[in-house]
Amino acid sequence: MKLILSRKGFDQGSGGAPSPLFSDGSLFSIPIPDGRTRQRYGDMRHGGHDIGEVVTHLTKGRYTGRSFAHVDPDLHKERIERLEGWRPAFGQTGAAQRHLENQGVGPGDIFLFFGWFRDVSKGRDGVWGPTSGGRDIHAFHGWMQIGEILDLSSGRASDWLHYPWLRNHPHVGRGAEPNNTIYLASETLALTGSFAEGKAGGGRLTRITPVNTLTAPGQPLKSVWSLPDWFGPESGRRLSYHVDLNRWSSTPSGLTLKTVGRGQEFVIDIGDDKRAIDWVSALIASSG
Template identity: 45%
Template sequence: MKLILSRKGFDSAAGGVPSPILPDGRLLALPIPDAASTIRYGDIAVDGAPLASLVTPLTRGKVGPEGGAHLDPDLIADMLPRAPGWRPIFGQSGQAQGHLRNQGVGPGDLFLFFGLFRWVERHATSWRWVPGTRPCHAIWGWLQVESVVAVDQARGDDYAWAHYHPHFRRRPDPNNVLYLARRRLALPGLDAALPGAGTFAGLTPERRLTAPEADRVSQWRLPAWCYPGDGRPPLSYHANRQRWRQHAAHTELSAAARGQEFVLDGDAYPEAWPWAGELIRAKTTTRHS
C-alpha cells in the first residue's frame, strides 16, 4: 500500500492566494481556476452560499462567479447537485499521473490532500485575510482508492454521474485518469467504520505540516517515524538526505516545490497506517453518500 501526500487547492501559482481557514477553524480548499471547466465558482455551494462570495473578495476580484473552477478532488456531496451514483472522485493526468503510475499507485492506496491555507475573517459585508497571520501547509482531506479508470473509457452511461468532472473536458488522453473512492476506509489494523473519502473538520497540530514559527511554509514538521533511516526509501521527490533532519520527537523536512504528489511506501513505513487512521478518525466532516 502507498500513502500519497497530494498538493491541491489555491496557492501563489494557482489562484494567486492561499485557501481560507474560516473563523470557526474549518479548512476550505479552494478549487483552482480552470477556463475549460463547466463548473463555475457561482455554482459551488458552501454552507448554502455560493463559493464566489468568498473567493471573489479574497482574490480582489480576479476570480469571479462566472470563472471556471477545477473542482478536483471532489469530496463533498452538497457542493453541487449530484446525479444518482455519485461518489467522491479525484482526477490526474500528464506528468503528475505519470509519477503516480511509476510509483505503482492504485486500488487500496490512500491520498491525503494538503494545501496552502491562511486565516480569514468577516470585514464589513465581505471577507479579508486576518492581518498579521501567515500561511501554512495543512492536510485537508483524504481519499482511499477503490478503482482507477481512464477518462477515455468512462464516457459511457456507466459513469454518467461523473461526466460533470473537469477531466472530461480534456482532449482524449490515455494518461488522463479518475481515482474513485472506496465507500469505507480499509487500513491495516483499523477497526472503525469510517468513510473512504472526506474532508477534515479543521486545523489541528496533527494536520498542520508547516512547522511552528517556520520561515517558509515548506519547512515541515512530521512524525518521527517519517525519517528515512535504516535503508527505507524516502518520500518520493525527497531522496536528497539534506532535506531531512531527525529529532527525538519529530522529523523536519524541507519539502520539495516540484511535484503534485509525494508517495510513501506503506510497506516500508507501517507506522503510517495507524497514524493516518487516527488522523481520519478524529473530528471529521463526512458530507457525502
C-alpha cells in the same frame, strides 16, 4: 500500502491566493480555476459564507463568483445534486500521472490531499482578507482510498459510461489526452486494525487541528513540515522527490522536512507499518 501526499487547491500558481481558514476553526479548499468546467465559485457555500465572494476578495477580482472551478478532487457529495451511485473521485494527467504510475500507485493506496491555507477575516468594509498575524501554512484537507482506476486517455465515452455520475467531473469529456486518469474511491476505508476502518473511502477534513497541520510550529516558511520519524530516510523508506538527506532533520517530536517546490504528488510506501496506519487513521478521524 502507499500514501500519496497530493497538493491540491488554490496556490501561488493556480489562483494566486491561499484557501481560507475561518475564525470558527473551519477550512475550505478552493478549487483551482478552470474555464472548461460548469461549476462556478458562486455556487459554492461553506457554512454561511459565499465562496464566490471570498474568491473575489482574496484574488482582488481576478476570479469572481462567475468564474469556473476545477472541482477535483471531488470529495463533497452535498456540493451539488448527484446521480445515484456517486463516489469521491480524483483525476490526474500529464507528468504527475506518469509519476503515480512509475511509483506503482494502485487500489488500496491512499491519497492525502494538502494545500495552502491562511487565516482570513472580513474587515469593517465587508472585504475578506488575510488576518493580521494569522497562520500561513500547508495543511491536509481531504483523503481518498483508491478503489478503482479508469484510463480515459482514449477520449471514448465508453471508458466511463458505466459510471454515469462521473459525467460532470472535470477529467471527463476532454477528448483524447495522454495519461488522463480518474481514481475512484473505495466504498469504505480499509485500514485493517485501525480505529478509522469502515469510514467513507473519501472525504473532506473540515476543521484545522494540529493533526492535519503540516507546517512545523513556529516556522516562517509554510513549506517546512513536521512529520513522524517513520517518514524519514533512516526508516528505510523514500518519500518521492525528497531523497536528499539534507532536506531532513531530527526534532524531539519527529522530523522536519524542507519540501521541494511546486510538486504535485509525493509517494511513500508504508507497507503494513502500524505506526503509519495509526497516523493515517488519526488524520482521517479528525474530520469528525
